[in-house]
Amino acid sequence: MTQHPTSDARRPANRGPKAAAGNRAALVAAAREIYAVDGLDAPLSRIARRAGVGQGVLYRHFPDRDSIASAVLEENVRQVEEAAAGEGASFAGVLGVVTWHLVQSAAFIGLLHADGANGRSHAHALAPDLSERFARALRGCLPDGHRLAAPDAPDDLMLAVAMVSGAVIGPTPEERERRALAAWRLLGITVGPVAPFQQ
Structure with a gap:
């Protein structure tokens, strides 16, 4: 045959x-x-x-395996940074890019939940730096007065992202996207079009 x-x-x-x-x-x-x-x-x-x-x-x-995994995670974070730094960037638009990465990459979700303390791989060693870059990019495009920008709750933004990432399950990208958008909606947060960042 x-x-x-x-x-x-x-x-x-x-x-x-x-x-x-x-x-x-x-x-x-x-x-x-x-x-x-x-x-x-x-x-x-x-x-x-x-x-x-x-x-x-x-x-x-x-x-090695870790170096390519790190490159993928680095690319995810770089796209979020570029989306946040782009002319006319909006928080909702950047969240659309973030949501696309959550739907498309289980590895990206792992990065957001990695503490880096007990990881043995190069990708785990990079997790704290990449997570901080990701958080800085999101915080930079939060509108003044947004409830996730409250000075008395500095971790609320990343907690919201972690909560949404926990909802991103399902057998197809369409189902994972549907669940992610439902989670953002339940948190009262508007998300722009779910798509990768395009320059």
Whole structure:
């Protein structure tokens, strides 16, 4: 019987050293897709196949499992920071980007809940810094007088995000998004369109 390759089994020809930046971006995008479905323990060979590169290319960019997981988490946080710093950024709009990442990345949810104290991996070691950058970006776009900006309750904003992330469960992205939006609504918080940040 002939086996037909799955979409992540097809691999184009090697694009050579000039394609390094594109290869790295493809690997991070592939890792995000694979981790969304299979978690951080997914085989690295699947990530390489999905990105359309060989495993040698993967290891040139990311010498171990932790380094690629860290790159995915770093990209999540960077997108939130860019959304918050963009011209005309609104809190609701940034929350739409945050919600998209919560729906798409179990690893991102793990980052928000990581205390960094007992983690052994590089990704866990980066968690406190990434979490602080994430919180700083959100706080920076909170409107004056917003109830999550109360000076006597400085942790309320991150507590709200953690509560919503706990509601992001379900078998499909659509169900996870529906539950996330319901959780924000129950907290009385308006969220903009759920989408990745686009420059």
